[in-house]
Structures are given as structure tokens and as C-alpha cells.
Amino acid sequence: MKSLSAMPSWTMPALGAALVALGFVADPRLGAILAVWLGAWGLNAVMASRGRGAGVRFLVPLLFGATLLGLWEMAVRLYEISPIILPAPSVIAATFAENTPTLWADFRQTILKGALSGYVIGCGAAFLTAVAIDRSPFLQRGLLPVGNFIAALPIVGTAPILVMWFGFGWQSKAAVVIAMVFFPMLVNCVQGMKASEAMQRDLMHTYAANYWQSFLKLRLPTAMPFIFNGLKICTTLALIGAIVAEFFGSPVVGMGFRIKIEVGRLSMDMVWASITVAAMAGTAFYGLVAVVERRLTFWHPSQRTG
Amino acid sequence: MAAQTPTSKPAPVSPVIEARGLDLTFQTADGPVQALRDVNLTIDKGDFVSFIGPSGCGKTTLLRVIAALEHPTGGSITVNGMTPDAARRSRAYGYVFQAAGLYPWRTIEKNVKLPLEIMGFDRAEQENRAKDVLQLVDLEGFGKKFPWQLSGGMQQRASIARALAFDADLLLMDEPFGALDEIVRDHLNEQLLALWKRTEKTIGFVTHSIPEAVYLSTRIVVMSPRPGRITDVIESDLPAERPLDIRDTPEFLAIAHRVREGLRAGHAYED
């Protein structure tokens, strides 16, 4: 690192230009792609080293993402990659626009009915269980290792069983989601309940506070960061559970179902459109929980710095 | 033991805290540890008693026994004539810990109201008491701020305000100024003394600073470790009016010397 920064500032651009030239010699298409890539990278590097404001922090990843999309588009066009293998972003966007009703119906089925209901029930049940076993250190000592163990297992493998039990409808998907989010959420909640310091509990003792006063005024607020950590982890798990569960059987609607049959038909543009919906849904869901977290745990050091 | 202090104070009806032959032995993995042995102590109303000694001498343990946060394994102790637990349930004392321990999700004002909420004071009463007690510790106007917006000294003042809010006659303080720098500490010592004179509370104060103990107290209890016991109880004959400069007077130094002798007798300065 020391030697790199000691080199004069024209070495990197010179190196880049040399690479591009080499690329052109080998294959003009490769050269074009390299030119765009290295040019964008250079622009990003300049912005990163000069700019400090929030605008830069926003612009750099945006440029990075846009560059990736641009390179993707270029590669598909220039190398005439078959749409069966990899469709271009422009094609995917077009498919997205054309099939919005279908994608929306899929979204409603998988995300709103399957993932969301399972998430609410699963996380709620986990929280209530954590409160219930809060008064028993014995149960906690037993449940925490078992819960950690189960949380690491491929729970998604229970999907075929749950589809068999609950049928093809959204209920089985919700069941899979519940199975997937319960233990990670439980582990986080139990950790949160234990997070209050001994000194704080002593203070409550000197006030002769009863169990519920101590719980509501001290232990619950202290547990909030942990609870939200669990909630954020579970958003992704819920989405995965709902979509994968649909691979095992679903009515003719749903994102997992859509992906499965469009893969079978080799219409990859539709598959990618579905994936885009999944990505947007995932980010939006996580972002929503993060916003609520910020409001409720504004006091926590992790929310105050940066 | 309970000698008359120079100021004209009404004779106490009964001692606030009375400990006789107090014993406390902890069972640890390395065997039993005697944290307190044969502690005999009487604290009267209006006293400012400091407990001083090296680590392991049992001063914090003694304070916690008074607060019913620990339970003795032998001997007896009464607080306000009742067992410590009964005193705790009747909300007879306020406790101030070494760290301010304010809730970061509550404003200073709401933090001060915390014990009031738990003890069932009504809204108007809570409001009045919070205002009064913040004024008492010179934190007027900071009620709407959050703890992390305040300095360490101010947080500790808020913690003291919280302990005063519900008008307990007894205040137990466990090295409350230990984490603060000397200048802030001096200032807070002055304020604490003024507070004590104004409210006439009984204060039990744990410290390991000799000047602080001598400056603040009417009585100094010197303790030593292994096993935890009282080595000396010193009645302070310093006047009631104590500017900070009193720490340079020969009377002050004499008492400090006596404290140091007590500590040395308890092997505090040896390994």
C-alpha cells in the first residue's frame, strides 16, 4: 500500500489506458467494454478522493451500479449473448413493463399473503415466547443453545413437508416463513431481555418496582436494539422462505411459481423481471424495518454515530 | 460512638441505621470470602457518614446491605427501625451508583420522574417534584435534553436529582464522583454539602478519596479488608460552614492524618 501511494498520480490512468489498448488489439468489443469499465472506475476514484459530502456517498455506489448495468448491456449486445442465457437489462425492463399485472399478482400472493403474514405471526410468537421464558433462567439456559442450533439449520428444507400439511395455498408458505423466522427471532429477543445491566436492575430493586414495572420501563427498551436486529434478519428469511416454498407446490400465482415455470420455458427475461421484483421487495421491506428502528432506538450509540 | 456534634441538633429519637455484629460471607468458587466481619455501627438522623477503605474492605458491601441489595449471613441490622427489605419496600432511601445509569431513551426530566412513576405519584406531583429537584442540583433548563448530550458531571447530578425526587430521608451514595475529574469533583462536593445542609437528609457515602471523605462528613468510618471490618470511626469536629479552602487548614489535615493512620493500621498500604 505504501509503495502504491508513493507512485506518481499518472501511473494508474496510464496503466488503464494500456489495458484498454491491449483489449482493443485483442478484440474491439473487449476494448470497448474495458474502456467503459475503467473509465467509470476512474471517475469513481476521482469522486471518492475529492468529494466528502453526502452527495458523493450517494453518487459513487449509484455510478458503480449503473456501470455494471451498462457493462452488462454492452456485453450482451456486442457479444450477441443468447437471451436464453442472459437477457440485456433493457429487455428485462421492457418485460417488466409489459407484465406488470402478472408480477403484481405474484407479489401480492408471495410477499403480502405468504411472507408478511408468516413474518408477523412468526416474529410475534417468538417475542411472546421470549417474554414467557424470561422469568425462568432454567428454560433460557436450555432454549438458547437449542434455538441457536435450529436457527443455523436448513429450515427451508421443511418446505415440502409443510406444503404437504397445509396444502398449496399461501398458508403453507406462511408456515414455512414462521418455521424460518421463529428461532432466529427468539434467540435475538432472549439476548435482548438479558442485556440490561446488573446496576440498572439493582436500581429498580431499590425502588421496590414489581416485575412488570421493571420489564416495561427498563428491560423492554434495553432489548429494542436486539429485537430490531432480529426483525431485520427475519425480513430476508421471510422472503426466501415464501419464494422457495412455492417451488414445492403452489397455485398458478406467486413469485416462486413464476420463476419455476418461466425457467422451464426458458423465458429468462421474465425470470429476471421476477428477480427484480424480489430484490426491490426485499430492500423495501428491510428499509421499512430500519426506518422504524431508527425512530424507536434513536438513543442507541449505533444509531447516533455516522 | 454517638458523641454529640458541635452544632445544636435535637437528640435523635432512634438511630436511622443500626448494625450489630454484622457478618457477611460470600461463597465463591475459590472458597468462602468474608466480606464483612463483626460490623457495629450506628448512624443518626442528619449524619453525613463516609465509608473509606481500599478495595475489598467491604464498604460497598455494607452500603448494599443497608439498601437490601445484599443479605447478611450473621448479626443484625435495622434501617428506620425495620429490616432493610421492609425499609426498601417503604421506599425509605435513594441510592446513587458509581455510574449515572440514566436511561438513554428518556430525557433528563423523564429520568428523574422514573422512581415517581413506579411509586405511583400522580402526574402533577411528578411534574412539580422533577422541577424542584432539578433546580436543587442546578440542572434547570436541561430537562428536555438526553443523557448523552450532557457531560459526565451533569449526568451524575441528574442521577442525584433522581435519588432525591421521592423525598426519602436516607441517601446512599456509592462512589458517585469516582469517574469524574478532580475539578468537577470539587465542585460537586461543594454542591452536595450545600444540598445536605438544605435538605437535612442522612447520607451514607462510600469513597476512596481521603480529602473527599474528610471534607464532606460529620463522621468517617475507616474500613480494611481481609476480612472486611471497621478499623476506626472518626468524629469530625470541622465547622458546619466548609468552603473548599478548609482543606488546607491544620484541623482538616489532622483528621486526614488520622484517617491515613487508620488505613495503615488496616494494612491498606501493603500488598
Add this chain to the structure above:
Amino acid sequence: MSATADTAAGGGIGALGRGLGRVSGAVLPVLTVVACIVVLWYVAAIGMNRAWTLDAAQRQGVELTAGEIIADAMRQDRPVLPAPHQVAAELWNTTMGEPILRERRGEYRPNPRSLFFHAWQTLAPTLMGFVIGGLAGILLAVGIVHNRAMDLSVMPWAIASQTIPILAIAPMIIVVLNSIGLEGLIPKSLISAYLSFFPVVVGMVKGLRSPGAMDLDLLRTYSASGAETFWKLRLPASVPFLFASLKVGIAAALVGTIVAELPTGARFGLGARLLTGSYYGQTIQIWSALFMAAICAAALVATLSFVERVTLRRMGLDR
């Protein structure tokens, strides 16, 4: 976690008693919980399977006693919920009861009836992908920590990618790669590499950045170069974070490989066993495949935990 005291110093029976007390304090609750789960499982199995038993009895016009219903509920071929001993028996039969290799036309080939064979079909790409993804993740993390442009452009995407259900598109990637001729080990390894890559990047970056300003300033007073700071401070400080994210990564990689086997109609692998079990209604097969996957996941994470403990102990970081 619990406030049990550390090493018992005293000798003899006292120490043994205290040691036993400590162990039972940790193990007994877990055993109790597990025992409760097994009991609940049996009850649930009886409850869920008896409908079929009662149905069959009714069609034959036979009256069954409670004892017979319970016995039958635990012996069905295609139960709604297999009893624990049925799953255990199936696990035993398909692992120990089947040879891993069998003779076919004069040469030894893997035995598709052996669950070990299927487990290996899933584990191999998991491990390969995990190694690739882990190494790539570490390298990218190093790049992110030392290069501001990479940091600003890649990190937001790395974090955002954790919110995207990548697992759900694993099967699709397999199909695409199959159609261009890449089959078997490589595509599954790619999925597993991708799934372990991001947790490792995020965790490693956090770890490399964990040294405080005070530690970095100290090295600056020694005029240490960036490389020296990296090898002497950042890298050792990041080891705990690395192991935490490796454990997350390998669990994700295993699940990814299993999911990847699903819609392609793969014939071999734990995901394939899940699939065929669900197609043919062989619930016991599904459950035994699930348990095997669970055992594999537990074994992988346990191995990593062991390596972590040994490494941290050698570094003096274990607490």
C-alpha cells in the same frame, strides 16, 4: 452467558462436585428442552397420523382400541408426521445399512441408495464454493478497507445484497449454467460461493475496521506502513469477526446448494432426496434427508467453531 464461576481451584471431591454441578447446570436444561421436544413430537405424530388409521379402520368396519390406534400411528409407511424412531431407523438404514459403493457391471460405482452418497453430493460443492467465496470475500474486504473508491461503491451493494432473497434465484442460475453446458459440481459451487461471499465481505470489513483510533495512532507513531498496519493490527483484530461470518456463510452455502438442487430435477444430493420424497409421498424419506442436512450443517458449523477456538486460543483472544 450464565454467571457460573470459572475454574474450580480446590482439589479433590469438592472440585469434582462443583465441576459436575457446572456441567449439569449447562447440559441439564438443554437435555430437558430436547426431551420435551421429543415428547411433544410423539404426541403430535399420534395426533396427526391417527386420522388415516381411523379412516382405514372405518372402511374395514373394524373398531380399534386406543392402544392399537397409537401403535399403528407410529408404524405407518407414509405417515403425515413420522415418529422419531421411524426417522432414526430410516437414517440408520440409509447410512450404515447401505454400502457407499456397490458393484455395477463389473466396477464400483456410488450407491444412490446411500444417504452418505447424497450428502456428499451436496457437501462437495458446498465446501468448494465456501472456500472460493470465503477467499474472494476476504480479498474484497481488504480492498474495500484500503481503497476509498471501492469502499464507497461496493459496500452499499454488499449490504443491500443481504436484503435480497438471493437464495430464491439459486435454481435459476443452475438452469442457465446447465444450458451452456456447465453441469454438476461447478454451478452448485458458484451458488455456494456467492452465498458465502457477502456475509464474509461484510463481516471481514467490520473486523478490519474494528481497531480503535488509539491503536491506529500507536502504529502511526512507529511510522508503520499500510501493509505493516494490516498484518500486525487489522488482520489479527479481524479474526473473531471473520469466524463469525464464516459460520453464517457456510450455513448459507449449504442451504444454497440444497435449494439449487430443487427445480432442476436433480437426481443426486440432499435437495434431490427432499424433492423425490415429496413427489412420491415418502414422508419418512423427506424427514431423514432433512435430518441429514441438519447433521451436515451442525457438523460444518461445529468444525468451524473448533477451528475458531483453537485459533483464538493460540492468539490469546479466547475468553
